Amino acid sequence: GQQLNQSPQSMFIQEGEDVSMNCTSSSIFNTWLWYKQDPGEGPVLLIALYKAGELTSNGRLTAQFGITRKDSFLNISASIPSDVGIYFCAGQRNNAGNMLTFGGGTRLMVKP
């Protein structure tokens, strides 16, 4: 079953607002990835995190690898309409043979 709890499930925000979402688990992860899926498309990798405590930015996006290795956070600053989509976290667990476990996704809607 799904081992990554991603929240919130959906968000409806005003353009210009900042956004925060997170993924948590009871298991320890070695790597965290954040993907974005545009409507009607496949997920595209946004940020990859490889070390506990790591903070990485990609433009207006910032992601952090939680110090406990059981969670990760994604923040989007000054949201714009093209940020609309579903954001997925994915983690690679210890002894999982490089396989990824995916969160349930956060659907982001931005009101212009």
Place this chain on the structure above:
Amino acid sequence: DVKVTQSSRYLVKRTGEKVFLECVQDMDHENMFWYRQDPGLGLRLIYFSYDVKMKEKGDIPEGYSVSREKKERFSLILESASTNQTSMYLCASRRRGRIEQFFGPGTRLTVL
């Protein structure tokens, strides 16, 4: 850029039909994956392949089979489609030893 293509964006089939979903990647990746995506459940792994002619079951293989006769092509087969297999199907590929997976645009399958 990695390009993963899927043979159909939308497909409508009848219960009991045999369905083939095709995926092709052009970056010489060794590993390929098939996922299904359902609202709130994220991406669930159906089957994956480490290399040509090799396949491993994922989390939800029941009702599916796969074929990997060539390195660039990974096919998902629904032997006898059922309505509970209505879903979005995503193919992904990855270079051996790497974590990041690259996704195709998805095939939205409806089984009537």
